[in-house]
Amino acid sequence: MPLSREQAEGALRDITQTERRSASAYGYKSAAPYLILWGILWMIGYGATDLTPHISGLVWAGVCLVGTVASALLGMRGGGVKRPFSWRIFFSWIAAIFFICAIFTVIKPSDGAQVGAVIPLLVACSYVIMGIWIGTRLAIAGIIIAALTLFGFFYLAAHFALWMAVVGGVTLIGTGLWLRSV
């Protein structure tokens, strides 16, 4: 028996809702390992900035290199299927690093804490925007990271790097685990 218009509209509504839920779940699952990876790297980078500030630049260069390659390798395993090395993800990170460096070249921050605050704020901004499109959990993660960064920068200036290493890193790792559980 052919469907009525109401039945067809109901079926299309079901399809749209399910597609939205599935796209969110897929987005969360895809984003989770990157958050965990960068949470660990964040702890190393900011930890080094606090403990050994004289070599923090070198440590951050290493962190960015490892993060870029590891992110591309993670892209090879996304969705449960093996893919070739993800050049798109690799060059996305290269582009992000290039533009962040370009921004700092233009605005010339006067101390390391400004650099250490602006990068997490840009990351938080990208999570909020992704969250608007993919799912609220990513947006919540972005808002939390931004709030913690601003709090640390303005109220814990003397221990900002340590704050970002512990609280920021744990937040990224925790958010990654939270997204993976969906």
Next chain:
Amino acid sequence: MEQPDAIIHQPVRLKIMAALKVLPGDDMLEFVRLKTIVGATEGNLGAHITTLEEAGYAEVEKDFVGKKPRTRVRLSKKGRRAFEDYVAYLRDIIDTGAQP
């Protein structure tokens, strides 16, 4: 299409197809995640996936992650085409205002 595709038309199978349709390329969805998205019981979901697999609409892969068994599902090309035809059929009914 005069009649709806009976395989897809069943509500749980329709949701399974919709959930798998949004995956890019050959990506697969784990059974447990699909269960949450569709809101079906394990036995019910398993039976409907078998129906879709037998119709050639879905492909199922079973393996182990460590010692834990894992079942993953994706749409086949035939399934993707059938789902698109079904959605076009629904849109056609709405556009023409067809009544039973």
